[in-house]
Amino acid sequence: MSTPLRLLIIGAHPDDADYAGGGIAALYRAAGHTVKMISVTDGAAGHHVSPGPGMVQRRRQEAAASGAVIGATYDTWDNPDGGLLPTLENRYQIIRLIRGFKPDLVLTHRPNDYHPDHRYTSQLVQDAAYMVTVPAVCPDVPHLLRDPVIAYLPDDFQKPYPFQPSVVVDIGPVIEQVADMLHCHQSQFYEWLAYNHGHLDQVPAGEKERRAWLGQQLRTRLRPRADKYRQQLIETYGPERGAKIEYIEAFEGCEYGAPLDAAAKARLFPFLPKKG
Numbered sequence: 001m002s003t004p005l006r007l008l009i010i011g012a013h014p015d016d017a018d019y020a021g022g023g024i025a026a027l028y029r030a031a032g033h034t035v036k037m038i039s040v041t042d043g044a045a046g047h048h049v050s051p052g053p054g055m056v057q058r059r060r061q062e063a064a065a066s067g068a069v070i071g072a073t074y075d076t077w078d079n080p081d082g083g084l085l086p087t088l089e090n091r092y093q094i095i096r097l098i099r100g101f102k103p104d105l106v107l108t109h110r111p112n113d114y115h116p117d118h119r120y121t122s123q124l125v126q127d128a129a130y131m132v133t134v135p136a137v138c139p140d141v142p143h144l145l146r147d148p149v150i151a152y153l154p155d156d157f158q159k160p161y162p163f164q165p166s167v168v169v170d171i172g173p174v175i176e177q178v179a180d181m182l183h184c185h186q187s188q189f190y191e192w193l194a195y196n197h198g199h200l201d202q203v204p205a206g207e208k209e210r211r212a213w214l215g216q217q218l219r220t221r222l223r224p225r226a227d228k229y230r231q232q233l234i235e236t237y238g239p240e241r242g243a244k245i246e247y248i249e250a251f252e253g254c255e256y257g258a259p260l261d262a263a264a265k266a267r268l269f270p271f272l273p274k275k276g
């Protein structure tokens, strides 16, 4: 294998990175690349029964367990869940993270999103882009000579403009691993999110039944996305495979990182078919 790649997924909460990018994380790990996932906030707020310090501990363990499913690290930071702001201090934290990890590819939320923590995580990553190359900013950590490629995780928001994928990736081969990762977030998918979305009564009691239910939820969530970007799938994978793909992740290049041009796509997404 050529030089291993380094993927950094920066999410706001201790399930965002794998919820939106678990497939590419699993594909990277399967090819022997290095993956780090981050939750910028502590996850203390998002629970209807037991928010607070105990939940932080639980969320941290759940995230680490999810990372362990694919052999990735998954760190949960101490910033307050539901209270993240795009402060200078937080920007410096992201700059130090990117400089220290030296990613080839950084993935994060888009800047327009329903959740303020998602919006400000995106803002912080945008604010850190370019600054990672400026030596006088955070001089305690050596600066990078070049920006990494930065891309956005997929969402369905329409304003100010709908998600425009630069890359579409078939994650069908790793869909069960993604479900195994999400299954680690017990306090999220079987408790808080189920409560918040009003379907707590549908969550099965048994461990095996829950995992099957979550896998079904994942497939139901992802299936429409493949049809939404079918034309791009066909262009990427050819008419035969492109027509059959069921579960995908998609990524939109951020203009503030290194360009996600054809050469960058070939390097950062080596599991895509080579262009003729």
Ligand SMILES: [Zn+2]
Residues within 6 Å of the ligand: 012, 013, 016, 115, 118
């Ligand atoms: Zn979130």
